[in-house]
Amino acid sequence: MRWYPNPIERRVHASLKWSTFPDAEIPLWVADMDCAPPPCVSDTVNRSLEHGIFGYGIEPKGFREAWVDHLHKTHQWTIDPDWIVPIAGVVPGMRFALMAHPDIQQILTPTPAYPYFKTVPSIENRIEHPIALTRVGETLEPSLAQISKTLETLTEPSAILWCNPHNPGGKVYSKQFIEALVATASKRNTLIVSDEIWADLILNDKPHIPLGLFASNDQPTITLMAATKTFNVAGFGCAVAIIPEPNTRARYLETQIAMPHVAPLAYAVTESCLRYGWQWHSELLTALKHNQNTLIDWAKSHPELEVTTGDATFLAWIESHNQMDLPERFAAQGVRLSPGRPFGSDTAVRLNFGTDPTTLHEALRRMDTVLPSNRKEHS
Ligand SMILES: Cc1ncc(COP(=O)(O)O)c(C=O)c1O
Structure with missing residues (x-):
């Protein structure tokens, strides 16, 4: 299992996640991951192409x-x-x-x-x-x-x-x-x-x-x-x-x-x-767990937010309780998250951490620049 750190590869095929928003934004919204599936998938597709009907x-x-x-x-x-x-x-x-x-x-x-x-x-x-x-x-x-x-x-x-x-x-x-x-x-x-x-x-x-x-x-x-x-x-x-x-x-x-x-x-x-697919899957869980820990560490420096990663999925639910414009503010800094409103909260965003660790770190760094606790430090 390996992450795709290069978004250009994702945009070639009109990916919903990567091709919807401006290229400068890191898309951590819709729930698919930035990695190739298990090798059995290409084997299956290739066999079908060889058959050709x-x-x-x-x-x-x-x-x-x-x-x-x-x-x-x-x-x-x-x-x-x-x-x-x-x-x-x-x-x-x-x-x-x-x-x-x-x-x-x-x-x-x-x-x-x-x-x-x-x-x-x-x-x-x-x-x-x-x-x-x-x-x-x-x-x-x-x-x-x-x-x-x-x-x-x-x-x-x-x-x-x-x-x-x-x-x-x-x-x-x-x-x-x-x-x-x-x-x-x-x-x-x-x-x-x-x-x-x-x-x-x-x-x-x-x-x-x-x-x-x-x-x-x-x-x-x-x-x-x-x-x-x-x-x-x-x-x-x-x-x-x-x-x-x-x-x-x-x-x-x-x-x-x-x-x-x-x-x-x-x-x-x-x-x-x-x-x-299960060998690949076990490597995937290790990689996702690593990213989940990154989010948990990041959350410690943002006590103003409730960051819930739970025990499953590659999603984090980030609740601010009072900020209605989080999705727009993060997008302005180049990070596209899912707005909380369609999920039932106007003051939350959902982050998809199924991406390579470098991309995740860069997204969190950009998000830091608009969060109140960090604004003080950055000013
Ligand atoms: C809880 C849940 N159900 C269903 C889906 C989508 O399912 P499908 O693509 O099979 O329609 C998602 C996708 O993120 C999901 O999180």
């Missing part, structure tokens, strides 16, 4: 088996291959979940959260009930009491759209929390949609607890997973919805008519990563 495809025979093996081996979750519905992305997968349940009007979502947790209920005309995650120690914590209380007030069918591990806070939920979340939803007959795209990017020594470990197979749940974040292949749209309960799965499958399907190459790349 690109017609319609079907799901390859080994695709489900690769997921079943991975979930069993890595997360101790034993699933039936029939529970899997391949989809072209996790975000579309969230939307399909709501499309499949027009009867469900009330949606609980964590806040802050990856913006699509807000956008998807809104474009599907549902009513959102934000569940606040507040900083406790070094992590952002939800309140199960707030989830229960919110569900108690609702008279219409409801769903919980959850993010496990959490983007942007990197929270890896405990066994106790997931167990209680599942029990609370079951008591109120509430659908849980669990976005677990970050399950394999845990940097500290905590196990990912899939929702499916505690939900019974006849409880309505939809778990969304993908290999795209883990192996840095977001351009190959491919994900899975894992739906044990047959009625929920049948409703979900109905939404797939006239929808874009997973491209043959995206299937093949995902399968190859799940089977052969």
